[in-house]
Amino acid sequence: IGLRKAKVALTGAAPIPPRIVQFFRTLGVPLVEVYGLTETSGMATGQRLDHLLPGSVGEAAAGTEARLGDQGELLVRGDIVFEGYFRNPEATAGVLRDGWLHTGDVAVIEAGQVRIVDRLKDIMITAGGKNLSPSEIENTVKGSAFIKECIVVADGRRYPSALIQIDAETVGKWAEENRIAFTHFRSLAEHERVRELVAAEIEQANSQLAPVAQLKRFHLLVKELDHDDDEVTATMKVRRASIAKKYAAEIEALYKPERQAEPA
Structure with a gap:
């Protein structure tokens, strides 16, 4: 793939499924996971080629310290940390305290290796009092080539459920190979065979998750999420x-008796 002479390759910015990392490493690409923010001037932690712990983003970079604060928030200190936001002392004070940058990310540190759990503001608490990381669930589900987006619903609910957007390209090819007729995205998403396909993919993803984090039900979106509809950001x-507001009715249906919702 043109990377035969690569000494090291970095992946960051967003979580990457372990199987993707393993794929590139199997090809001989020395891929390592790293973590950083704009406020850390780039990489704050990173894996070493001689110590690759799956699912982690490695240890603190040279000259950098990392520890956990309240609620498991990752704190970073070192020369890489910025001095503050331009002409915004209040925002600066909100993230810089005693030299430590409060990243807003919940993490776990084991044997010096950092594993990012989720954004602190995104952690969900079920009706049963269980803390869930929606990103962990979503990224596991999106490990399927047939699923483009997964939006988990769990806060204050009895169990996790999700809104699912199929990948139009891969599902479309699958449908053609299986002689399933469709004319547009909606007709494809509403096809019973596609629903069965997605259910099987979610079942596979559930097998990789703790029981409390497994999706019990899902709703297939009949349109692709759109920036113009304020459903996604420009990135x-x-x-x-x-x-949550736009699809409130669909979400509520996921918590009605099973015959009124789509089982996963």
Whole structure:
């Protein structure tokens, strides 16, 4: 793939499924996971080629310290940390305290290796009092080539469920190979065979998750998420609040008796 002479390759910015990392490493690409923010001037932690712990983003970079604060928030200190936001001392004070940058990310540190759990503001608490990381669930589900987006619903609910957007290209090819007729995205998403396909993919993803994090039901979106509809940002990050409001009826249906919702 043109990377035969690569000494090291970095992946960051967003979580990557372990199987993708393993794929590139099997090809001989020395891929390592790293973590950083704009406020850390780039990489703050990173894996070493001689110590690759799956699912982690490695240890603190040279000259950098990392520890956990309240609620498991990752704190970073070192020369890489910025001095503050331009002409915004209040925002600066909100993230810089005693030299430590409060990243807003929940993490676990084991034997010096950092594993990012989720954004602190995104952690969900079920009706049973269980803390869930929606990103962990979503990224596991999106490990399927047939699923483009997964938006988990769990806060204050009895169990996790999700809104699912199929990948139009891969599902479309699958449908053609299986002689399933469709004319547009909606007709494809509403096809019973496609629903069965997605259910099987979610079942596979559930097998990789703790029982409390497994999706019990899902709803297939009949349109692709769109920036113009305020469903995603310009960089295609999901706007949870906007989607929760727009698809409130579909979400409520997931918690009605099983015959009124789509089982996963």
